[in-house]
Amino acid sequence: xxxxxxxxxxxxxxxxxxxxxxxxxxxxxxxxxxxxxxxxxxxxxxxxxxxxxxxxxxxxxxxxxxxxxxxxxxxxxxxxxxxxxxxxxxxxxxxxxxxxxxxxxxxxxxxxxxxxxxxxxxxxxxxxxxxxxxxxxxxxxxxxxxxxxxxxxxxxxxxxxxxxxxxxxxxxxxxxxxxxxxxxxxxxxxxxxxxxxxxxxxxxxxxxxxxxxxxxxxxxxxxxxxxxxxxxxxxxxxxxxxxxxxxxxxxxxxxxxxxxxxxxxxxxxxxxxxxxxxxxxxxxxxxxxxxxxx
Amino acid sequence: xxxxxxxxxxxxxxxxxxxxxxxxxxxxxxxxxxxxxxxxxxxxxxxxxxxxxxxxxxxxxxxxxxxxxxxxxxxxxxxxxxxxxxxxxxxxxxxxxxxxxxxxxxxxxxxxxxxxxxxxxxxxxxxxxxxxxxxxxxxxxxxxxxxxxxxxxxxxxxxxxxxxxxxxxxxxxxxxxxxxxxxxxxxxxxxxxxxxxxxxxxxxxxxxxxxxxxxxxxxxxxxxxxxxxxxxxxxxxxxxxxxxxxxxxxxxxxxxxxxxxxxxxxxxxxxxxxxxxxxxxxxxxxxxxxxxxxxxxxxxxxxxxxxxxxxxxxxxxxxxxxxxxxxxxxxxxxxxxxxxxxxxxxxxxxxxxxxxxxxxxxxxxxxxxxxxxxxxxxxxxxxxxxxxxxxxxxxxxxx
Numbered sequence: 001x002x003x004x005x006x007x008x009x010x011x012x013x014x015x016x017x018x019x020x021x022x023x024x025x026x027x028x029x030x031x032x033x034x035x036x037x038x039x040x041x042x043x044x045x046x047x048x049x050x051x052x053x054x055x056x057x058x059x060x061x062x063x064x065x066x067x068x069x070x071x072x073x074x075x076x077x078x079x080x081x082x083x084x085x086x087x088x089x090x091x092x093x094x095x096x097x098x099x100x101x102x103x104x105x106x107x108x109x110x111x112x113x114x115x116x117x118x119x120x121x122x123x124x125x126x127x128x129x130x131x132x133x134x135x136x137x138x139x140x141x142x143x144x145x146x147x148x149x150x151x152x153x154x155x156x157x158x159x160x161x162x163x164x165x166x167x168x169x170x171x172x173x174x175x176x177x178x179x180x181x182x183x184x185x186x187x188x189x190x191x192x193x194x195x196x197x198x199x200x201x202x203x204x205x206x207x208x209x210x211x212x213x214x215x216x217x218x219x220x221x222x223x224x225x226x227x228x229x230x231x232x233x234x235x236x237x238x239x240x241x242x243x244x245x246x247x248x249x250x251x252x253x254x255x256x257x258x259x260x261x262x263x264x265x266x267x268x269x270x271x272x273x274x275x276x277x278x279x280x281x282x283x284x285x286x287x288x289x290x291x292x293x294x
Numbered sequence: 295x296x297x298x299x300x301x302x303x304x305x306x307x308x309x310x311x312x313x314x315x316x317x318x319x320x321x322x323x324x325x326x327x328x329x330x331x332x333x334x335x336x337x338x339x340x341x342x343x344x345x346x347x348x349x350x351x352x353x354x355x356x357x358x359x360x361x362x363x364x365x366x367x368x369x370x371x372x373x374x375x376x377x378x379x380x381x382x383x384x385x386x387x388x389x390x391x392x393x394x395x396x397x398x399x400x401x402x403x404x405x406x407x408x409x410x411x412x413x414x415x416x417x418x419x420x421x422x423x424x425x426x427x428x429x430x431x432x433x434x435x436x437x438x439x440x441x442x443x444x445x446x447x448x449x450x451x452x453x454x455x456x457x458x459x460x461x462x463x464x465x466x467x468x469x470x471x472x473x474x475x476x477x478x479x480x481x482x483x484x485x486x487x488x489x490x491x492x493x494x495x496x497x498x499x500x501x502x503x504x505x506x507x508x509x510x511x512x513x514x515x516x517x518x519x520x521x522x523x524x525x526x527x528x529x530x531x532x533x534x535x536x537x538x539x540x541x542x543x544x545x546x547x548x549x550x551x552x553x554x555x556x557x558x559x560x561x562x563x564x565x566x567x568x569x570x571x572x573x574x575x576x577x578x579x580x581x582x583x584x585x586x587x588x589x590x591x592x593x594x595x596x597x598x599x600x601x602x603x604x605x606x607x608x609x610x611x612x613x614x615x616x617x618x619x620x621x622x623x624x625x626x627x628x629x630x631x632x633x634x635x636x637x638x639x640x641x642x643x644x645x646x647x648x649x650x651x652x653x654x655x656x657x658x659x660x661x662x663x664x665x666x667x668x669x670x671x672x673x674x675x676x677x678x679x680x681x682x683x684x685x686x687x688x689x690x691x692x693x
Contacts, residue, residue: 064316069328069671073378124675126334134334136672186672190334202647211314244314252326255625259646261328261671266316 045283048097048231052108052277057085058116060142063244063266066251068258069122080118080265085272087115087141095233095277097154104154104165112148112173114271117141120261126190136186140262143180144210144245144269146173150218161226168219171239175213180206182260204257208250209264216241220273231279241268318375322349323662323684327376328669328677335360337676338368340653342394343666344403346422349374349659353666354394354405355678357383358496364390365496367407369424376680380423389416389430391494393438395654396420399446399467402427406438406450413437413494415452417469431469435461437494439503439517447472451505451515453490458482460517462505464530473530481521489544490518501544502601508553512536512579516548523547527579539583542566546585550602550617554633560604560615563590567598571629573615574636591638593629595621603654606633607692609661609685614639614692616655618665624649626667626681630691640691644681648673661685 060082067080093110119139126132152169185198222235246264257263331338337358344352350373356365367389369382389407397404403420415438417431437453439460448465452475459477466472480486492498501523504516512527519526519538525548527537541547546565554560559577563570563585570590577583596619603618613633621627626644631637644650644665653666665681683691 064318066321068326069330070372070376070378072329072331073381122330122672124332124334124672128335132334134672134674213312214314244316246314248314248317248320249324251320252324255644255646258326259648259650259669263326 044100046099047282048095048099048104048279049282050095050231050233050277050279052093052095052233052235052275054091054273054275056089056091056112056114056271056273058087058089058114059084059270060116060118060245060265060267061241061270063268065265066263067261068252068263069261080120082116082118084116087117089114089143089271091273091275093150093275093277095279097279099156102156102159104156104167106150106152106154106167106169108150108152110148110150110171111176112146113143114146114269115141115143116269122261131189133189134186135188136184138260138262139183139185141181141183142206142210143178144175145177146214147176148173152218156224163224163226164221165224165235166219166221167235167237168217170215170217172215173213175207175210178206178210180204180209180257182257182262184260202256202260204254206254206257208253209247209257211243211245211247214241214243214245214269216243216269218273222275224279229281231281233275233277233279235275235277237271237273237275239271239273241270243268245269321375323660323682324687325376325682326679327372328671328679329370329372329378330671330677331675334675338668338678339365339676340666340668340678341392342396342405342654343656343664343680344396344398345656345658345664346371348422350379350422351376351664351666351680352396352403352420352422352424353653353678353680354392354396355653356392357385358676359387359390362387362390362410363495364408364410365392366390367392367418369420370678371422371424372680376682380425382424389418391438392418393441395441397441397443397448399443399448402467404441404448404467406433406441406448408436408438408494413455415450417448417465419467433463433465433469434471435463435475437490439490439493440505440515442504442506444507449505449507449513451503451517453480453517455487455491458487460515460519460526462513462515462528462530476528476530476532478519478526478528478535480518486518486521489523500601502547502549504548504551506551506553508579509556510579514551514553514579516551518544525551525577525585537577537579537581537583539577539585539588541585548585549600550604552604552606552615554606554615560606560631560633562602562604562617562619563588564599569593569596569598569600569602569619571602571617571631573617573631573638574633593619593627595623596627597622597624601652603652605655605657605663607657607661607663607688608633612689612692616663616691618652618655620651624651626650626652626665628655628663628665628691632692639693642683642687642691645669645679650679653678658682661688663688 097106150171154167182202188195220237339356353370357368359366367385371380415433440451461475463475464473523541525539572590605616
């Protein structure tokens with residue numbers, strides 16, 4: 001899958017470059033002055049190519065909860081306690097953007113690594129002897145890696161050296177890898193005294209537990225800063241998963257996890273994503289020419 | 295515009311077809327559940343699972359009794375996704391030591407237990423919800439060991455401690471005796487009886503007692519005969535067995551046996567801790583056979599003298615013999631063999647981290663398999679668990 005993703009990236013790059021350089025430079029007005037740009041529609045367009053990287057935080061939004069361990073009738077159920085936006089993930093992206101008249105359309109193939117966790121708690125007590133008590137706390141951390149194809153539309157709010165923008169779009173994610181770590185600790189009062197313990201974590205590959213593909217929508221804002229012909233970009237986005245990020249069919253198929261009583265809920269993943277990047281103009285890089293913003 | 299639609303519409307459909315969608319029906323096809331109990335001292339031992347007409351499951355289990363030498367009775371009804379519908383946790387404690395499997399006769403489920411005072415066998419009739427249907431019927435026989443269906447009747451293997459013999463009896467579904475009892479001596483001496491009595495005591499060693507009828511019409515029982523745990527072929531009213539497959543006193547014998555054709559059986563043996571699987575074996579129902587000469591596949595991964603359950607799994611495409619047993623690694627092993635030629639087709643190991651032990655396994659209405667067992671939550675609390683394997687998962691095992 002990684003190979004295919006790389007091929008797609010290279011193809012996208014080549015296509016962009018070929019198209020970007022397809023039209024000849026207007027020799028009558030090669031300086032790219034503001035007047036020239038205004039009179040020449042060709043100069044009002046630009047391709048940008050660059051890289052972005054950053055960090056993300058994830059929320060698993062439960063659609064339907066599932067559990068291996070069934071409590072007795074009328075028992076108080078201790079549901080999974082999800083912790084939202086508390087673990088940092090990371091992402092790197094290649095950005096290919098076409099700009100015209102304040103609007104940009106951007107394809108940003110991304111390698112997206114996200115993390116989220118939840119906790120379960122179980123307690124058993126001897127009704128005749130309350131000191132006979134065992135408490136177990138399960139901390140379940142999921143790590144997923146997806147290759148993503150976001151398609152975004154940007155609008156530059158103002159045009160100057162510092163150019164704030166807003167953007168929105170969709171993305172499609174293809175699973176590359178997934179792992180899960182379960183840490184169990186507890187307190188055992190039934191051993192004749194207070195016995196606090198922590199077991200070795202259970203680490204398993206969890207590719208089968210997560211969706212092979214999912215999609216979502218994204219919206220955010222950022223700012224571009226033009227440093228000569230190079231554009232630095234800083235942006236923040238909120239992404240909302242629109243389809244399930246877990247596998248509904250393989251929920252119980254990992255015996256190592258099912259054995260300790262875990263089953264993934266039906267979840268959609270939402271993310272807060274921060275990225276910093278560097279973009280380069282791909283059109284009209286003749287000497288003395290400045291990009292659209294000068 | 296049309297060309298864009300031509301490209302993007304099929305692409306969108308293709309992409310959306312690959313997405314995961316919430317589907318509660320998947321929970322019916324495949325699930326795994328552990329049924330917890332908040333009681334620190336609760337301990338359950340599943341005996342049998344049956345699928346009910348509403349596609350839910352009824353589980354018969356033993357339950358630890360604090361003030362008794364015997365095992366109490368516990369019933370659990372779950373729906374087709376494994377969620378609890380009914381729990382019978384307050385079965386009268388004068389009735390103990392439930393004997394399975396649950397027998398479906400005339401729309402009702404039957405099992406046998408015994409009373410604590412006289413150790414008399416009692417027939418219990420249940421509805422599909424696990425509640426007692428009618429009264430509990432005393433059968434006039436002591437120490438029930440095994441039951442099976444015989445048409446609309448019930449075959450019962452019991453132990454008569456007065457005459458020191460194994461009794462076989464045919465009962466109607468209402469509990470009246472229609473044939474037998476016919477008894478065969480276990481041999482004289484307290485040491486011969488000791489393993490049988492221990493079988494009834496909570497925590498004592500359990501023997502794989504069984505009873506049934508072969509396709510040829512003979513009654514067989516797996517139990518003690520002539521000082522030895524043996525497979526005995528006989529008929530009602532006979533003075534002596536027609537055939538015996540001898541074990542090794544209480545150290546060897548059959549751990550499971552199931553007739554699959556004329557003179558043909560699927561079986562497993564234990565012998566001084568070793569286990570041998572016999573997916574296809576011809577047994578002589580007339581005459582004497584020494585069990586240790588039967589051979590079989592040795593499976594070192596199985597626990598010593600492992601509990602073995604047999605399932606005849608049949609679909610339109612395939613007939614298989616599935617062995618369910620316990621491994622040294624405390625997992626439940628499912629080992630499948632082709633019924634026609636006895637060749638091995640696949641294995642699946644259920645459970646991890648916490649110990650697991652098999653109770654029983656059945657074929658479900660969707661050609662999947664349901665396995666009930668026991669797992670030790672947190673490594674120490676014995677709780678009932680159910681694995682439901684889908685038809686696709688079973689096909690991976692049997693093809």
